[in-house]
Every structure is written in structure tokens, then in C-alpha cells.
Amino acid sequence: MQVTSAEFTKGIVGTDIILTDGVPEIAFVGRSNVGKSSLINSLVNRNNLVKVGKKPGKTTEINFFTINRGKFYFVDLPGYGYAEASPKQKESIEKLILWYLMYSNASLRKVVLILDVKAGLTAFDEEMVRVLREKGHPYIIVANKVDKLNQKELSAQLRAIKEAAHEATVVPYSAVTTKGARELLQKIFDEA
Ligand SMILES: Nc1nc2c(ncn2[C@@H]2O[C@H](COP(=O)(O)OP(=O)(O)OP(=O)(O)O)[C@@H](O)[C@H]2O)c(=O)[nH]1
Numbered sequence: 579m580q581v582t583s584a585e586f587t588k589g590i591v592g593t594d595i596i597l598t599d600g601v602p603e604i605a606f607v608g609r610s611n612v613g614k615s616s617l618i619n620s621l622v623n624r625n626n627l628v629k630v631g632k633k634p635g636k637t638t639e640i641n642f643f644t645i646n647r648g649k650f651y652f653v654d655l656p657g658y659g660y661a662e663a664s665p666k667q668k669e670s671i672e673k674l675i676l677w678y679l680m681y682s683n684a685s686l687r688k689v690v691l692i693l694d695v696k697a698g699l700t701a702f703d704e705e706m707v708r709v710l711r712e713k714g715h716p717y718i719i720v721a722n723k724v725d726k727l728n729q730k731e732l733s734a735q736l737r738a739i740k741e742a743a744h745e746a747t748v749v750p751y752s753a754v755t756t757k758g759a760r761e762l763l764q765k766i767f768d769e770a
């Protein structure tokens with residue numbers, strides 16, 4: 579499937595009518611600064627659909643983007659684990675993400691859990707995997723920023739990530755070079 583159009587639709591912080599319109603959602607979650615927004619831009623071939631590199635930890639809403647004139651939503655979640663956020667801010671972001679994944683009744687077609695390939699899984703990433711498995715949401719792990727590692731480092735990191743994530747599908751990716759974009763789109767849309 580090709581992404582032929584993408585527009586920002588709305589940001590939500592709780593129950594909203596957009597969650598019940600039946601349009602399948604593809605959600606992008608991950609720690610702050612792993613490249614969620616950059617990755618969405620690279621998948622839709624746009625430089626600035628989603629704002630990148632602004633001060634991390636500022637996005638506190640769940641942002642919906644309409645893909646291919648209403649066939650799907652791409653959903654950009656706020657990043658967790660931003661070191662300089664206050665404990666209260668951290669907690670409210672984690673609560674919002676957990677609510678969305680566990681209780682919002684979102685029509686989740688796929689959850690894309692994004693990691694920094696160098697960092698691997700943090701404690702909250704492991705919590706994410708646990709929740710996704712428990713709720714039975716189909717998910718894919720993306721190991722982003724592979725452009726930062728050489729081949730040897732890369733294969734060791736990918737192996738470690740796969741092991742820590744219960745042998746989940748792990749797609750090596752770079753939002754900078756767009757390496758992995760084709761494979762990721764195929765996996766998101768369940769194509770052979
Ligand atoms: N080298 C490299 N840098 C990347 C890649 N993807 C993103 N970055 C950089 O990482 C930084 C964070 O990227 P964002 O896309 O804003 O990350 P985010 O996960 O959306 O961050 P929050 O919105 O704060 O949660 C930016 O400086 C990007 O340019 C990548 O694949 N390779």
C-alpha cells in the first residue's frame with residue numbers, strides 16, 4: 579500500500595468521537611526522541627507533516643493524521659521518558675498512553691513501537707510490550723536510527739532487542755535515509 583495523502587486531523591487528550599468512527603488506526607508509540615515524528619514523515623514522504631526536533635516532551639496530545647482520504651489514521655502518541663519532564667508530567671503522559679492502548683476502544687489495526695536501536699528497550703518499553711501482548715494488539719517493533727551503527731553493532735543490537743521483546747517482529751529503520759520504509763509499510767498493512 580502506498581501512502582497517497584496525509585493530513586493532520588486532530589489532537590485528543592481523552593475520549594473523543596474520532597475513536598468511534600470505525601477508521602482503522604495505526605499507532606506510533608515510543609520514548610521521547612526516538613524519532614516517532616520523523617518516522618511518520620518518512621513513511622508519508624513529507625518533511626513537515628509532523629513537527630520534528632522541537633523541544634522534546636512538549637507533545638502532550640494524541641495526534642491523528644488522516645491517510646489516503648480516510649482509509650486509515652496514523653496516530654502519533656506523546657513520547658514517554660523525557661528526562662527533563664517533571665514526575666507529574668511523566669506520569670500524565672504514561673497514563674494517557676496506557677489509557678489509549680487499554681481502555682479507549684480505539685480501532686487499533688497495528689501498534690508500531692519505536693526504539694532507538696542503540697538504546698534498546700527501556701523499562702517502559704518493556705511495559706508497552708507487556709500491555710500490547712496482554713491486550714492482543716498486533717504490534718511491530720521498529721529499531722530506528724540504524725544509520726548510527728556499523729553492521730556488526732547493528733546485528734548485535736537487533737538480536738538483543740528481539741530477545742527482550744519475546745521474538746516480536748523487529749524492523750531495522752532509519753528515518754534519515756528511509757531505509758526500511760518499504761518493509762515497514764508492508765508489515766503495517768499486512769502485505770506479503
Ligand atoms: N541519525 C538519525 N537521527 C534521527 C532519526 N530519526 C530521528 N532522528 C533525530 O532524532 C531527533 C528526534 O526526532 P523526533 O522525530 O522529533 O522524535 P520523537 O520520537 O517524535 O520525539 P518526541 O516528539 O519528543 O516524543 C531529531 O533530532 C531527529 O532529527 C534517524 O533515523 N537517524
Ligand SMILES: [Mg+2]
Pocket residue numbers: 614615616629630637657
Ligand atoms: Mg514527536
